[in-house]
Amino acid sequence: MDSGLLRRSRCSPLLHRKKKSDENLDRFIPNRSATDFNYAHYMLNGGKKKVEEDLNADSCFGMSSPSREEYRRQMAEIFNMNRCRILAFKNKPPNRVELIPQSHSGSGTHHSKPTKPRKRIIPQKPEKILYAPGLVDDYRLNLLDWGSSNVLAIAVESTVFLRDPWLLSDYDTSELVTIDDQLVTSVSWAPDGRHIAIGWNNSEVQIWDSTAKRKLTTLRGGHSSGVGSLAWNNQILTTGDMDGNVVNNDVRIRDHVVETYRGHTQEVCGLKWSPSGQQLASGGNDNLLHIWDNRRSMDPATQWLHRLEEHTSAVRALAWCPFQGNLLATGGGEGDRCIKFWNTHNGACLNSIDTGSQVCALLWNNNERELLSSHGGFTQNQLALWKYPSMVKTAVLTEHTSRVLFMAQSPNGCTVASAAPDETLRLWNVFGDPQVAKPAPKAVPESFPHMYRTSIR
Incomplete structure (x- = not known):
């Protein structure tokens, strides 16, 4: 051919007769x-x-x-x-229809129903109420902390009490220390959950072994007035006094004062180290918020990384975000009533929410993007739960009858303890069950248990 x-x-045409649908x-x-x-x-x-x-x-x-x-x-x-x-285009075939599982019991046939996501229920009542008669009503002090060994420390006038919050009897509370002529102004657990720092109104800071109930050392010389705020950063204990000074103390050595930050002109009400341990936030009764960075050499004239003046009242409530290292939430006092969010890298204010009452304390939820605030004044002695970043209020807890000055979070991040001058300490399951495994507590240097060998007694 x-x-x-x-x-x-x-x-x-017999072999290649094209249809319009085959042209392309x-x-x-x-x-x-x-x-x-x-x-x-x-x-x-x-x-x-x-x-x-x-x-x-x-x-x-x-x-x-x-x-x-x-x-x-x-x-x-x-x-x-x-x-x-073979790969010619056609509509996607319909999804395969699954048979509905059936169970035959007796004469009836039961069809299984699709399960819906369980709605989270936030209890409106506390799980437990403990009594703390004589709790001092002072916005500048920090008198409650919850250690990593699951022990609460609360200061009442001249005494520091320790308590496992889940024990049944109120008589299981133990007294750690009492000094009759002095007032406890702050308490803070070390990361190991055994050692605890106690600030006094005579400018001294004591370190105690809570297991042995023995004082290990007294830090003197860093302050000239009462120490109202404390914050640990591994072996560094940061202390803030009523004169506005912030001091870094290395508790392993005799000459413990290693650095002093000067920026506040009145009482230092709040101190918090960032999760990375690189930035420190300090709030004062002078309405100022300072961000300090321990990685940069400080100029004696302007030691701070950022000096933030947007609050119009005392800044006591500080909380670093657990899922974003450079995000800090702060709360203002009675004349301010705002929760503000800051980018601590550049000092920008990201958002400001007027809560309608004095902001006393702030805590982040480790399991959800939520923030818990405690309040006082204007008859709103409440705890409020906010969704972040929308700041929609999702729950309000109103059991306290006076301003809720202090809050502390359990080691697993689920339970919150709140204390108020109404002489009660209440435990709330406000953050629910953990959805993810919790990270281990920050490691303590090997030398920590022996750090007091050369310290001043």
């Missing part, structure tokens, strides 16, 4: 979700073999001729074309 006849045969097959872009892979596998393997076997069978019986050879060539071309059409 000459080449002209072959070209005419290949263009025969050469521009097809495969869609994996619409591909029948079982059919494709058959055509690429079994289908091709069957066509070849049929054509070879004709040759074996001597049924070969020029026209049959041309027919075989045409069939091979059609096969190749169809092989390309």
Whole structure:
């Protein structure tokens, strides 16, 4: 057969009659979700073999001729074309219908219902109420802390009490220390949950071993007035006094004062180290918020990294965000009533929310993007739970009858203890059950248990 006849045969209308829907097959872009892979596998393997076997069978019986050879060539071309059409576009097949599981018990048939996500319920009542008669009503002090060994420390006038909050009897509270002529102004657990720092109104700071109930050392010389705020950063204990000084103390050495930050002109009400241990936030009764960075050399004239003046009242409530290292939440006093959010890298105020009452304390939820605030004044002695970043209020807890000055969080991050001058300490399951495994407490240097060998007694 000459080449002209072959070209005419290949263009025969019987073999290549095109439909409008097939005109653009050469521009097809495969869609994996619409591909029948079982059919494709058959055509690429079994289908091709069957066509070849049929054509070879004709040759074996001597049924070969020029026209049959041309027919075989045409069939091979059609096969190749169809092989390309295996991935031809078509609508996605409908989803497979699953059979509804049935259980036959007696004469009835029960169909299982799809399960809905369980709605989180925030209890409106505390799990437990403990009594703390004589709790001092002073916005500048910090008298409650919850250690990593699950022991609460609360200061009442001249005494520091320790208590496992889940013990049944109120008589299981133990007294750690009492100094009759002095007032406790602050308490703070060390990261190991055994040692505790206690600030006094005579400018001294004591370190105690809570297990042995023994005073290990007294830090003197860093302050000239009462120490109202404390914050640990591994072996560094940061202390803030009523004169506005912030001092870093290395508790392992005799000359414990290693650095002093000067920026506040009145009482230091709040101190908090960031989770990384690199930035320190300090709030004062002078309405100022300072961010200090221990990685940069401080200029004696301007030691702070940022000096933030947007609050219009005392800044006591400080809380570093657990899921964003440079995010800090702060709360202002009675003349301010705002919760503000800061980017501590550049000092920008990201948001400000007027809560309507004095902000006494702030805590982040470790399991959800939520912030808990405690309040006082204007008859709103409450705890409020906010969704971050929308700051939609999701719960209000109103059991206290006076301003809720102090809050502390349990080691697992679920329970919150709140204390107020109404002489009660209440435990709230406000943050629910943990959804993810909690990180281990920050490691304490190996030298920590022996750090007092050279300290002043």
